[in-house]
Amino acid sequence: MRAWLLDESPASRRQAAAGRAYRVTLDLLHNPLTVLGGLIILALILTAMFAPWIAPESPVGQNLSNRLLPPSADHWMGTDELGRDIFSRVVYGARITLLIVALVAVIAAPVGLIVGAVSGYFGGWADRVLMGITDIFLSMPKLILALAFAAALGPGIENAIIAIAITTWPPYARIARAETLTLRNSEFIAATRLLGASHTRLIASHILPLCSSSMIIRVTLDMAGIILTAAGLGFLGLGAQPPLPEWGAMISRGRSFILDQWWVATMPGFAIIVVSLGFCFLGDGLRDVLDPKSARKS
Amino acid sequence: MITERNGQRMTVAAPVYAVARFVLVVGVTFLGLLALTFFIGRVVPIDPVLAVVGDRATDAQYEAARIAMGLDRPLIVQFADYVTDVLRGDLGMSVSTNRPVAEDLARVFPATLEMATLGILIGVSLGVPAGVLAAAHQGRWIDQVIRVFALLGYSVPAFWLGLVGLAIFYAGLGWVSGPGRVAIFYEGLVPTVTGLLVIDSIIARDWDVLRSALSHLVLPATILGVFSLAYIARMTRSFMLDQLSQEYVTTARVKGVPEWRVIWVHAFGAIRVPLITVIGLSYAGLLEGSVMIETVFSWPGIGNYLTTALFNADMNAVLGATLVIGAVFIIINKVSDVLYTLLDPRSR
Numbered sequence: 001m002r003a004w005l006l007d008e009s010p011a012s013r014r015q016a017a018a019g020r021a022y023r024v025t026l027d028l029l030h031n032p033l034t035v036l037g038g039l040i041i042l043a044l045i046l047t048a049m050f051a052p053w054i055a056p057e058s059p060v061g062q063n064l065s066n067r068l069l070p071p072s073a074d075h076w077m078g079t080d081e082l083g084r085d086i087f088s089r090v091v092y093g094a095r096i097t098l099l100i101v102a103l104v105a106v107i108a109a110p111v112g113l114i115v116g117a118v119s120g121y122f123g124g125w126a127d128r129v130l131m132g133i134t135d136i137f138l139s140m141p142k143l144i145l146a147l148a149f150a151a152a153l154g155p156g157i158e159n160a161i162i163a164i165a166i167t168t169w170p171p172y173a174r175i176a177r178a179e180t181l182t183l184r185n186s187e188f189i190a191a192t193r194l195l196g197a198s199h200t201r202l203i204a205s206h207i208l209p210l211c212s213s214s215m216i217i218r219v220t221l222d223m224a225g226i227i228l229t230a231a232g233l234g235f236l237g238l239g240a241q242p243p244l245p246e247w248g249a250m251i252s253r254g255r256s257f258i259l260d261q262w263w264v265a266t267m268p269g270f271a272i273i274v275v276s277l278g279f280c281f282l283g284d285g286l287r288d289v290l291d292p293k294s295a296r297k298s
Numbered sequence: 299m300i301t302e303r304n305g306q307r308m309t310v311a312a313p314v315y316a317v318a319r320f321v322l323v324v325g326v327t328f329l330g331l332l333a334l335t336f337f338i339g340r341v342v343p344i345d346p347v348l349a350v351v352g353d354r355a356t357d358a359q360y361e362a363a364r365i366a367m368g369l370d371r372p373l374i375v376q377f378a379d380y381v382t383d384v385l386r387g388d389l390g391m392s393v394s395t396n397r398p399v400a401e402d403l404a405r406v407f408p409a410t411l412e413m414a415t416l417g418i419l420i421g422v423s424l425g426v427p428a429g430v431l432a433a434a435h436q437g438r439w440i441d442q443v444i445r446v447f448a449l450l451g452y453s454v455p456a457f458w459l460g461l462v463g464l465a466i467f468y469a470g471l472g473w474v475s476g477p478g479r480v481a482i483f484y485e486g487l488v489p490t491v492t493g494l495l496v497i498d499s500i501i502a503r504d505w506d507v508l509r510s511a512l513s514h515l516v517l518p519a520t521i522l523g524v525f526s527l528a529y530i531a532r533m534t535r536s537f538m539l540d541q542l543s544q545e546y547v548t549t550a551r552v553k554g555v556p557e558w559r560v561i562w563v564h565a566f567g568a569i570r571v572p573l574i575t576v577i578g579l580s581y582a583g584l585l586e587g588s589v590m591i592e593t594v595f596s597w598p599g600i601g602n603y604l605t606t607a608l609f610n611a612d613m614n615a616v617l618g619a620t621l622v623i624g625a626v627f628i629i630i631n632k633v634s635d636v637l638y639t640l641l642d643p644r645s646r
Contacts (some may be wrong), residue, residue: 136331140331144589146619148620151613152613164357228455238608257463258464262465273454
């Protein structure tokens with residue numbers, strides 16, 4: 001099996017693809033920080049999937065006789081001002097975080113990809129206009145822009161996701177454009193064009209797939225920033241609304257108790273840090289393996 | 299002869315051309331910023347009129363407000379009016395403070411500037427040596443420690459670190475003062491000259507106020523500094539690694555130049571120019587990062603003003619603050635670009 005995967009002259013496309021995936025995995029496993037990052041993200045996904053089985057209590061059920069209990073064997077992370085178990089809320093919060101991160105990636109990455117690919121492929125006026133818009137977005141402070149959008153759209157988790165996505169796509173457009181420029185004049189594109197492929201087909205099935213690896217790296221590296229922005233919006237009351245157990249909003253609730261009941265605000269913060277670090281580690285590792293050119297640059 | 303004349307003309311025209319280009323780029327970007335804030339203020343809200351008159355207004359009141367706000371005119375005319383107003387320094391009235399937004403912003407901006415400046419000083423003085431150290435010991439434990447620390451800077455929420463800092467250093471250890479800019483009984487004691495309280499109190503020679511101001515400033519500024527530190531250290535390390543793999547470094551080593559001199563004089567000398575861009579970018583980033591920190595520390599700066607306005611649905615104030623932070627951000631960005639081209643002989 002190993003020999004088949006590492007064969008230098010694969011007999012089929014399937015073997016080549018499997019072999020490449022295997023080599024990438026081997027390289028990834030080589031770096032302990034990358035493995036740690038991968039495990040953290042895996043744990044996040046599993047926690048989100050199996051939240052009802054992992055959390056000992058309901059994330060929204062109140063029990064006023066258990067208000068503000070410090071961490072103990074019964075309540076690993078203590079309880080909040082409404083007597084809710086903080087550990088259970090953090091566990092359910094994984095779902096919200098994963099939802100935000102996934103939706104932002106699903107909205108922003110394709111938008112950036114298409115803008116960048118169209119811009120690089122056609123060049124000329126299309127390029128100038130699209131890149132002009134991208135540059136304007138790039139030179140804005142992201143967090144402030146997200147705040148202003150979220151404020152105008154009104155508080156809520158959907159609007160927070162839209163606001164973050166609006167501020168996240170420009171770097172993707174830049175990357176996709178740079179990749180497209182290097183591909184545009186290559187011979188295989190010219191060959192496909194001679195075969196009569198349309199512009200749409202060329203971009204969609206020949207250029208976009210080749211941009212994907214640098215996109216994956218960049219999106220993974222951006223995840224930490226997206227999580228922090230989402231938590232920041234939640235903290236300011238512009239993101240997920242109570243009683244949803246969003247981590248940023250939970251920290252915000254704990255703000256009034258920070259001096260005496262430190263655990264209410266502190267515990268959800270640890271969850272944010274661990275998950276963001278996980279994405280950073282994984283992103284760094286992916287870049288080292290998939291994009292050796294820039295590996296040294298960090 | 300012709301080429302020579304052309305060459306001469308080029309050297310005279312180049313700076314003029316560069317300045318014109320700079321003004322054009324900044325102008326277009328600024329117009330883009332205005333378009334964005336306009337869009338956010340007038341187009342995105344479901345109904346901006348309803349936001350002003352409230353949902354109990356009669357149809358006549360609603361229509362009157364709509365006309366008073368100029369919303370019955372075409373969008374492009376509204377935008378042109380908006381741009382003229384902003385260029386005249388009119389950002390509208392704040393609903394919550396009942397004063398012109400521009401006046402409010404001028405009052406709160408120095409507080410943010412003070413905090414961000416101390417923050418960047420901390421970030422540079424720790425981040426640059428850390429990055430150089432990491433590059434000089436690439437792959438060793440010290441490099442790993444600095445790498446993990448830098449990644450932590452990307453993963454810790456600023457507002458959370460602020461709260462934890464308050465709990466530990468203010469409530470727990472009592473080393474620093476709590477939220478606010480200065481103890482309440484010192485407020486307004488020193489005359490405002492620069493708006494930067496630390497400098498104002500030095501001018502007034504009021505050392506008690508200075509001590510109180512510094513002890514309020516040190517924690518939020520350090521936390522801001524930690525975030526710029528992470529980015530600066532990471533970039534310094536990568537610039538240094540680029541240089542240390544160059545042949546002139548090997549030559550210097552072979553000649554017997556001491557290692558500290560190779561690193562700090564030869565290699566570091568070559569990265570000063572790109573570092574300026576990085577520092578400029580992180581300074582701009584700190585102005586943005588101060589929004590969260592100011593909210594946590596009740597620091598009376600532009601970030602706190604922005605978030606207070608958010609809670610009061612005071613869109614004029616929100617957009618005004620966004621505009622000012624955006625404009626400062628753009629200017630710092632572009633100026634550090636220009637500095638880069640001016641200082642780097644290769645890009646001339």
